Amino acid sequence: MRFLSFSLLFPLFLVLTACGGENASGPAPALAPEALREHSTLFRKGVEEVTDGVYVAIGYGLANSIMLEGDDGIVIVDTMSTQEEGQEVLAAFREITDKPVKALIYTHNHADHVFGARAFAAPGEVPVYAHATTQDKINRVVNEIRPIITLRSMRMFGTYLDGSERINDGIGPHLGVNEDSNLFSLTPDHTFEDELDLNIAGLHLRLIHAPGETDDQLFVWLPEKKVVLSGDNIYQAFPNLYTIRGTAYRDVAQWARSLDKIRALEPEYLVPSHTRPLIGAQRIHTTLTHYRDAIQYVHDQTLRYMNLGLTPDQIVEKVQLPPHLASDPWLQEFYGKVSWSVRSIFSGYLGWFDGNSSTLQPRYDSEQAQRMADLAGGTEALMSAAQKALKNQDAQWALSLTDHLQVLTQGDQAVTDLRARALRQLAEQESNPNARNYYFTEARELEQGLKPGRTKTSPEFLATLPIENFLGAMPSLLKAEETLEVNEALGFRFRDTGKTFTLRIRQGIALIESGLDDDSVATLDTSEITWKSIAAGSRSAALALAGGDLNIDGDKLDALRILGYFEKIE
Structure with a gap:
């Protein structure tokens, strides 16, 4: 299937499709280290009661979903990757209680925590709590590097692999997204910067900003129950201080400090959004201490050797966890790796040049x-x-x-x-x-000859994403070599919202500006949802033109020629 050049939709590591097993002529079943097979026991499927009124669904997808039962309702913390996963989890929760959903909480923006939200509530039906930056980060799943992130994420999560090749995904059994999945996050409408105290269904909750794996990360503290829902800042594997699917630098020193915030609360129950809960104040204290110490150790020792003039290849040879940390079951390299972390920290501080003149x-x-x-x-x-x-x-x-x-x-x-x-x-x-x-x-x-697939996008969900994201993705797809002598503009008018924009090409660069400029060769007149559907590849521009949902005021050939200057995403 071909998509318009400006098609840049969706959660990067969710724009995937499932694949069947090997054919008769394919490779023999793959070998696997026994430790990796044993690691899969962490993801045995079911709902676990952590303590009174706190339940966690494990093994239904890559992430966990957590239910907090109050006097007259429930609160859902993290909502799975897809509506289908969310529906399965909600059905399991309904075997425990039929109390209505009173609120949703996102611990952070990652797709496996937010894109199943529609299964738990309709838009506007219940309050959705998150950090103030979370929705902006969700919006940015429509971004300039979608094609390469899609490819690398597909490889990392093993979406196309059979059961002998993909044993698990390190922090969950698998990423359960395929071409038939429905993805739908609900927009957070209750946000905060540092801390937020809540009372929902008789539950006293405190949301605390704790940047680490993501900048918008938060944890949920239930002081009366001594329960902390830690999000993705800790799980039973060495942390992804860098992810090989690609990411901006994760501030690992800040990550360690966020874990100190949790330690200071002295929780008796720790419920991560991946892997299994941990119970017992002393066990939790020791685990949190080892986990944050491992992060700081890798950070500090990498800086030490950087300052001695060593290159990343040389530092990787030297930085290994000390025995008391390397032997901790919560620090085995089933997700992140120390060597990857070293390289990321080096690059985060000094950039791509390793210091070696060669x-x-x-x-x-x-x-x-x-x-x-x-x-x-x-x-x-x-x-x-x-x-x-x-x-x-x-x-x-x-x-x-x-x-x-x-x-x-x-x-x-x-x-x-x-x-x-x-x-x-x-x-x-x-x-x-x-x-x-x-x-x-x-x-x-x-x-x-494997190639990435795509997921379905419902018009209802597309409507929640800002049009600016779709237009803002276009400049990075410009075929600059074809436009070095071009100075032209194309207008956009969205009849349903009244928003107008000008796409300007100026000798090899493309710009998106607010408003309509008088020198535009033509103006595309349409609705936001029509253009979003075209950009998402779920509707053709030709059919939109034929049906009158897309009109071109001005020179149609010039308008189509300008759109042709942008890469087509297969």
Whole structure:
């Protein structure tokens, strides 16, 4: 299916589709470290009563959903990835109580916590609580890097993998999104900056801003019950101080300080939004202490070696958790990894340049590859070395050599097959689900030509997203090389809201400006929902034009030519 060039909708790591198992000629069932298989026991499915009136649904999707039962109603904290998951969780909660939903709380903006909200309530039916920045971050799922984030997220969560390849997703059994899923978050209408005290259904709740895995992260404190709902700042795996799907720098020093806020409360019950709850004040104190210490240790030691002039590759060799932290069951590398965290911290403070002059202006891939082949004695010798490495179970070296071979022998099936085998060998040895899933998925891309899919978008949900996001995504898709001599403008008029904008192309850049400029070659006249549907790929512009939902005032050919300057997303 083809989409208009400005189609940039949806939660990045949710724009995925499910895939069936291997065919008869495919690879044999994959191997997996036993520790990874055992880790799956954390996600046994069901609703667990943590203490009186506090219930957590585990194993229904990547994240947990938490029900707080009050005198005359319930509060839902985090709402799963999809409406289908939310409906299943609500049905399980309904086996406990039929009290009405009185409020929803989002611990943060990640899609697996907000996009099932419609299952629990209709828009405007109940108050939705979140940090003041959460809705803006949800809106930004319509953003400039959607295609690459989609691809990398698909690899990381292993959406296309079969049951022998994807064992679990580290913090949950799987990301349960496919082409038939319905995603619908409800807009937060009760927000705060630092702290918010609430009394809902007789429950005393305190929402506390605690930036960590996300800047908008909060935790929920029930002082009378000594229960803390910690969101994603702690779960039973080494934290994702950096995620390989791609993210802006996560302030890990701030993350550790947020965990100190929780420690200071001395909770007796800890209920994360992933993995299982922890009970007992001393166990919780020790776990929180080890968790925040591990984060600070990696941060501080990375800075130490940065200041001694070491590069990221050198620092990765030196920074490893001390034994008392490395042995903690809550710090096993089933989600984040210390090595990834080191590289992210280095980049977060100093940027891409590692300080080694040889990497300041490296040779282009094509030249580097040819020199590597010359050094090896030719392309055939380089291929032979890669084959030998793979045979000797040195899959990482084999994979690195295929980087050069791919450049030198584009389209060579033998190189493609070798690279896929190296990826599979690395995957079978990997106990970190993110890395394992990434390796296996890239192997399937090489073997099967795998491509990302998309999810359905209902008009009702599209209506909740601001039109500015859809238009604001367009400049990063401009085919600049085709517009270096272009100076033209195209207007947008949205008849239902009265909003107007001008898309201006100026010698290789595109700008979105408020209002209609007089020099526009034409103006697109439509409704916001029509344009959102076109941009989301759920409706064609041709049909909208034919039906009168989209009109072009002015030169139609010029208008279509200007839209043609933007990349089409497959």
